Amino acid sequence: MQEYAEEKFEDEFLTVGEVAKILKVDPTTVRRWIRQGSLEAVPLPLKDGGVRRRHRIRRSALNSLLLDQEK
Template sequence: MVPDQVLTTSVPVHGDDDPLMTPGEVARLLRVDPVTLGRWARSGAIASVALPGGHRRYRRSVVAAILATAGTDPR
């Protein structure tokens, strides 16, 4: 699980080479419930991309940075 810290990181400008991940994929990697992930996104603790339909996606580089900070291998 991610430590009790703010999950924001400074991430370089994103291009098309930084794929988006679904909440389910990110939640599995961070070992949290998708509802918790959504709560973090709404509070600004983790950066997300809002799609026109209201769904959220997360940039792979942001998730990798969080995992690196938490000391977890992002496989």
């Protein structure tokens, strides 16, 4: 049961703002990491031909970024 809970937690999606709050950085920094490919994110579909692209970040991708920073 514990293992299932951990897997579910790892698959949780976070917003750019949530990641910024966790890391105590500006959301612009998180978006830059996504553009540079340092942080893997899933782009959400655009609504009505909108220009702004929104992303969601898997908690596992955030954990990978943090582990890479520790090395």
